[in-house]
Amino acid sequence: MNNLKWWxxxxxxQIYPKSFLDTTGSGTGDIAGIxxxxxxxQKLGIGAIWLTPIYxxxxxxxxxxxxxxxxxxxxxxxxxxxxNLIDEAKxxxxxxVMDLVYNHSSDQHEWFKESRKSRNNPxxxxxxxxxxxADGSAPTNWRAxxxxxxxxxxxxxxxxxxxxxxPQQPDLNWENPDVRHALYESANFWLKKGVGGFRxxxxxxxKKPKEFVDGDPDSKDGTVAVHTMTANTPGILDFLHEFKRxxxxxxxxxxxxxxxxxxxxxxxxxxxxxGVFDMLFEFSHLVLPFTNGEIxxxxxxWKLTELKKALSDSQKATKDNGWYPxxxxxxxxxxxxxxxxxxxxxxxxxxxxxxxxxLTLRGxxxxxxxxxxxxxxxAWDSINKYNDISSHGQYELALKEGFTPEQAxxxxxxxxxxxxxxxxxxxxxxxAGFTTGQSWLPLHNDFDKCNAEIEDNDKNSVLNYFRKLNNxxxxxxxxxxxxxKELLKDDESVYAFSRSTENSKIYVLVNFTxxxxxxxxxxxxxxxxxxxxxxxxxxxxxxxxxxxxxxEASK
Ligand code: NOJ
Numbered sequence: 001m002n003n004l005k006w007w008x009x010x011x012x013x014q015i016y017p018k019s020f021l022d023t024t025g026s027g028t029g030d031i032a033g034i035x036x037x038x039x040x041x042q043k044l045g046i047g048a049i050w051l052t053p054i055y056x057x058x059x060x061x062x063x064x065x066x067x068x069x070x071x072x073x074x075x076x077x078x079x080x081x082x083x084n085l086i087d088e089a090k091x092x093x094x095x096x097v098m099d100l101v102y103n104h105s106s107d108q109h110e111w112f113k114e115s116r117k118s119r120n121n122p123x124x125x126x127x128x129x130x131x132x133x134a135d136g137s138a139p140t141n142w143r144a145x146x147x148x149x150x151x152x153x154x155x156x157x158x159x160x161x162x163x164x165x166x167p168q169q170p171d172l173n174w175e176n177p178d179v180r181h182a183l184y185e186s187a188n189f190w191l192k193k194g195v196g197g198f199r200x201x202x203x204x205x206x207k208k209p210k211e212f213v214d215g216d217p218d219s220k221d222g223t224v225a226v227h228t229m230t231a232n233t234p235g236i237l238d239f240l241h242e243f244k245r246x247x248x249x250x251x252x253x254x255x256x257x258x259x260x261x262x263x264x265x266x267x268x269x270x271x272x273x274x275g276v277f278d279m280l281f282e283f284s285h286l287v288l289p290f291t292n293g294e295i296x297x298x299x300x301x302w303k304l305t306e307l308k309k310a311l312s313d314s315q316k317a318t319k320d321n322g323w324y325p326x327x328x329x330x331x332x333x334x335x336x337x338x339x340x341x342x343x344x345x346x347x348x349x350x351x352x353x354x355x356x357x358x359l360t361l362r363g364x365x366x367x368x369x370x371x372x373x374x375x376x377x378x379a380w381d382s383i384n385k386y387n388d389i390s391s392h393g394q395y396e397l398a399l400k401e402g403f404t405p406e407q408a409x410x411x412x413x414x415x416x417x418x419x420x421x422x423x424x425x426x427x428x429x430x431x432a433g434f435t436t437g438q439s440w441l442p443l444h445n446d447f448d449k450c451n452a453e454i455e456d457n458d459k460n461s462v463l464n465y466f467r468k469l470n471n472x473x474x475x476x477x478x479x480x481x482x483x484x485k486e487l488l489k490d491d492e493s494v495y496a497f498s499r500s501t502e503n504s505k506i507y508v509l510v511n512f513t514x515x516x517x518x519x520x521x522x523x524x525x526x527x528x529x530x531x532x533x534x535x536x537x538x539x540x541x542x543x544x545x546x547x548x549x550x551x552e553a554s555k
Pocket of ligand 1: 332
């Protein structure tokens, strides 16, 4: 246990500040709201908070479009509020982890405002500019991740600029050393303020190919998803090693990269001794319930063995090199009880079952706000009620592909990022205690039953299950660092694994179905139940959605 670093021995809690707690009545959350909940977070047993972006931003993509990397958006408060949060969090043994969004900035950033003015200003090649094709159309047929062309025309320069995401999020030109050093400087600004780490956004997209060419269309409109043409381009690791030297190596921090497009066999170049980051968020388990087609939110039939394999592969890949960030939710994903549990599931049992896996695999668990209370997806009746820019893009794309509005809404219900962004539910009072004003996004209508106040007082709540298991895990060498071994491998109902050290063993079993499952349980003979989402357990039987943690009596 002693050879583990601080961030390997604790869970991280992710906060989406806009939806966390509003202290001013503005209808959006703020930094002071986070500071006021540090006791709550400490009791949950977390050691770090990953804050999604709180920088100055026009909020086209809720802060992932940054207009100034070293100032706070006024809707969240001031730099003083931020410094106060870092200090107060420290008193609670919690570190603040910042989100670095360096593939792109906002089109309202001074750098872009300058760059777009002409072809020969000092920042003219800080972004990615290209001439139109001979017929005036965009340089390539690439489609932005949020829909539409990945190129937008700029009148002043008579050129197109590239944006992997929305037109308001122009991609920065990492080939230019001045750009890279300006970005490192802004990250070092936060290091000096005492932050405990960085989550690095969309990092596999920063290096673009030498030649920009049309790709084979993957959509009826003749476009191809931009990231299939640009992700993980050779040479990217040179940039990242420089980033590491200039920033990451300077503090006792952890880094976790958001890394679409890095395969398991490349992982050793990205994490661990010869890599760049401490951890990488990869999505092999999260994408299983989606197709990879044009409408990437289209639901797909999936098997439990696929999920078990994805998780086991990640455990294997990080056994001796690097470290695994365990996560089932974030601000871009559906709630895990809807994502992975069968329709008709008892939501409390389902939430505890997912929590059991999250907190017993080997790695650093990331708890996303509301997950500890058992939040579920929403299903609003009209696309106009959705705020998420990506939901709108996907809805349009679905209609273009010939789906009916009803079908398109089904995708949105299943996948929309707003599922994860509904405000926190603190009490049964007005707006669930989130705001005294008009909430920026509708609340989930279950808040009178599912909220922190009620769950705090209920010993069987999801919240108290998270607290107990997470605080147990922190002190338990087997769960922190024991070896992982998958059990009942081919079983399509139960996910089972053990964690073991030389003289200890823990077994985890979760029934993902609504049926009672029986299995041969001799391997549990010497073990006692220590956690579960039912009061007791009969060895060899798992009731619907039952999750159990057994510990072998010491030898
Ligand atoms: C990934 C972030 O998690 C997502 O919320 C954002 O929209 C994109 N990157 C663009 O920054």
